[in-house]
Amino acid sequence: MNLLKKQLNEFFDRQFESEIVLQELLKEKERAIELSKKRELFGWMSMCLPVMACFSIYLSQRTKNKTIVFSVCPFIMIYGYYCDEVLGSKFEKIKNTAELIMSKEPHLLKPVGGTLTLYDIDKRIKKLSE
Secondary structure, three states: OHHHHHHHHHHHHHHHHHHHHHHHHHHHHHHHHHHHHHHHHHHHHHHHHHHHHHHHHHHHHHHOOHHHHHHHHHHHHHHHHHHHHHHOOHHHHHHHHHHHHHHHOHHHHOOOOOOOOHHHHHHHHHHHHO
16 A cells, blocks of 8 residues: 555656646746847847937937937936846846745745635635525
């Protein structure tokens, strides 16, 4: 009986570890796809921003209204944000900050009302069915 129990435990441990690896691979794939989409958008922004800047400068010269040039400033900020995200180390900064929060401030990550247990779920189901 102990041998069977030990074999079942080992089997479920291996199965659980395989599931963890699979989930990590799926997350990596999702992150790669997301980064790929952002890089594609960054390419379009790289073409669009200079055209917008030139058009704003031309329009401000033509209308003699210099404040039109300021309309490009938010787009320059957005472009810089995407530049840091796509080419820089923004993801690493976020990851390091998250690890710091997990190690130094774990109380911020606790769920409201404590950890949900099977007893709590059964209690809520019973309450709803009444």
